[in-house]
Amino acid sequence: MRYVKPESFEAAATLLRDETGISRILAGGTDVLVQLKAEMVEPDLMVDLKHLPGMREIVAEDGGFRIGAAVSGAELGEHDAVKAMWPGVVEGVELIGSSQVQSRATMAGNLCTGSPAGDAVPAMVTAEAVARVHGPDGVRDVPVVDIPTGPGKNSLSKGEFITSIYLPARPAHAGDAYLRFIPRTEMDIAVSSAAVSLALDEDGTVTSARVAVGAVAPTVRLVKDAGAALVGSKLDDAAIAAMVHAVEAACSPITDKRGTIEFRTKTAGVLAKRAALIAYGRAGGQL
């Protein structure tokens, strides 16, 4: 295995493009190193990107924030302004792993790993976050929702990698929240999860809503009908029930050692309901 610390994003892209064997990108390494230890993969090339410009930085941009792809969960969790603007995104990232893992784990890595259960992903999707992708052909911006394509798979081409994630500005009277179900209280992978992002008008009526669920389909899924069910309501029981119904209808999970189809579907709805109520409160809504 060759370990390389390239001088620039361009050099990294070229290296990755030209590698004929298995390559891996190292940011936090919390997935890659585990895969190495478990002997699931033996890469021929490991490209470390942590040191490149902007990778470890959080920068204000157009009312939102650009978060470097190697910013750790712990760093993000200590950034008061990001936390105030997108509490649901930050709480999702902070749920990854343990305190030790938090000092390494990144939201971009969580996204690229392509796990349907990635904790950082649903709230990025509901926040309409955009990934900046560098590659052999230059730079492009891709909505986060379009990055994962299936378990362990993403839409990036050979030689491409994410260098930052942009969280856009949030309108007034808006809030988001992320919840996951795990059998324990920590150190686990979501059996199901849900993120909700809401904006309200002055009197507390929902003007826009986005709902995303995790671990209930091959990728994190944005459930447009679920968001639509909340718009125009103050989260009354009927709106919530319609939203839960839409979430359940959007689930196509598997039964495995972590949960059954039935359990994942039911709890995704429950979590979406609870996350909506939290987001509503954060947006300043009174129930």
Next chain:
Amino acid sequence: MAFDDQVKRRFNVVGTRVTRPDGIDKVTGKAAYGADISAPGMLHGRILRSPHAHARIVSIDTSEAEALAGVKAVVTGADLAMPEDADFADVAINCLARDKALYDGHAVAAVAATSKAIAKQAIRLIKVEYEVLPHVTDVDAAMKPDAPVVQEGRALENVPAGKSQNVTTYCKFGHGDLDAGFAKADKIIERSFKTAATHQGYIEPQACMASLGNDGRGEVWCCTQGQYMVRANCAAVLGVEESQLRITASEIGGGFGGKTSTFIEPVALALSRKSGKPVKIVMTRDEVLKATGPTISSSMDIKIGMTKDGRITAARGELRYSGGAYPNFTVEMGAQAAFAAYDLEAVETIGWNAMTNRPKEIPYRAPGAPTAIYAVESVVDELCQELGLDPLDVRLMNAARKGTLSSYGPTFNEIGLVATLEAAKAHPHYTAPLGPNQGRGLSCGFWFNFGGNTCVSLNINDDGTVGVVEGNPDIGGSRASISMMAAEELGVPYDKVRTVIADTSSLGFNDITDGSRVTFAVGLATIEAARAAIKEMCRRVAKIWDIDEDAVIWEDGAAKPAGPNAGTHPPMTLAEIAAIAGNTGGPIAGHHEVNADGAGVSFGVHLCDTEVDPETGAVKILRYTVFQDAGKAVHPDYVEGQMQGGAVQGIGWALNEEYIYGEDGRLQNPAFLDYRIPVASDLPPIETVILEIPNPGHPYGVRGVGETPIVPPLAAIANAVSRAANVRLTELPMSPPRVLKAITG
């Protein structure tokens, strides 16, 4: 050895909370565990394991691996002796399979190489041709006559005909007229239960370094609960004499019964014998979960009859355990323990063991008891609910006490069950209010405890300090407790005593650290060794004072004249006697060898409050209190630690821990991500209440405390969850999908 005939004995050291002797080394990383030792020229061993649940090994071609540069030895089952004794033979074929791989993860071959990377590469070059066979991993399926047979010809003679050859053990315990008993009942409940296999979950994976020369002399450094057991197994499996093997037990990162067998030491020795170099093997977590001891998995039927005022009239249990791919007797302990907490006129427990394509069961705290008692205590709780009775009052009414003919035969002596139940009843926890979706459960628990073969040497050092040499790895604070008992008996401060664990060549045979025996049996032998040393010190002083030996007594750490007739000699302290020992006959030591009897059974009662999320099936443990009879708590911190640790491991067993097998018979969750032991944030503070009902079989009244605490949690939590969710749960673990399914129907 009898309880000291002293009214209200006052202890100076025993019962205090002194500093543990191993604490600083452990928190600073200085303590040497199994993987921490290296030697010049050492090779790294690695084991190839079967990917199949059940397969005939047609051939093993090691030639390519042997040809790889850096590979110094490759061994297979053919490199180990095949002992005549069935138990040793099982150890041998479990260390390296012979004709069949019996479970996913069964060791098939091993290599030793100059680096870990080469060893890993070499493993992949070994070509094993398997003929995959039908497999069975479920105990009920394994008992069916047409089930795939794991091993042939292993059934004991008393197993009735017509069963699958997988059924190896049958047992029956009890007394009284069951039919008459059930006829007297106002309410009879009969329920079936299932429990998943769980793992001891020790944090330190098995590790060893071994060296064996062509002259037959060998050394092993390993992490184990019993160095003498390792010696016996290695001698049998390698075909060498015990005197030629010296086994040293490392510091141990958790055992819980799981380190009472050998998996890698004979393999490392075989590799060393072949390569002429020391060989280290360190298991991975994946290997630990796949190939070292989980518990039994079980399927059980329990039937209990009760009068409307709460008297149990009859009780019957049938237990079907599987201890994996080998014959196993754990069900006998389960069957004996099942109804031990009750004073019953009519009781019968039947037990079966069936082999399955799973790893060999290795003891886990109170092996066999937690599952059986879970099933019994669940039915007792349901009867209390149905009849509208207080579950503590019902247990008090039916509690076993001194003179009770136990459900497994013996008549109980002094036992602490009633006192423990009364303590639970008096505790504020029992009457604390509960909120919505909350439930309170309780359960009794029981364990036999054990004494066993024990040697102790106690040396009086010339500077007035004391060294205790014992032979049992310390998995629960025994070094502190043993030093405390030596200090108590000798009348010296605790910090003047140091207890060390001997290698197999430095002290006579000791049974393994199991059965909650060490503080009891090694403590007892230490007290006797100290008394022998005291006798010798009095003899020396008698010589100095020129009076009869009988005229010298030992008091407060010094020899004194017994009375005025003995003269007016000033007391001579232990240090003063030790300093001139060379002039009075030479070094002073005491020793004691015993097969200790009278361990004294132990009872506990656990109270647990849970809250169940009716929308997700998630269970939160809100409050947990452990009541247990410790006989005499030598070091209360450690006793409380045992009580808390047992409760925590039981919480894991009850809620999330399980061996999950796929259709292919392979283990689905060999890692701590999906084998879910509790994390700290899952747990409330575990409150403890120690009862001290002296054990008549120990000079200080000590009872073992290490195993009883894992017995009640399964039922205490199941009863709390069943009450909180308003539906009876009958399968462990009570994972959220299972609880939610029970709630939603």
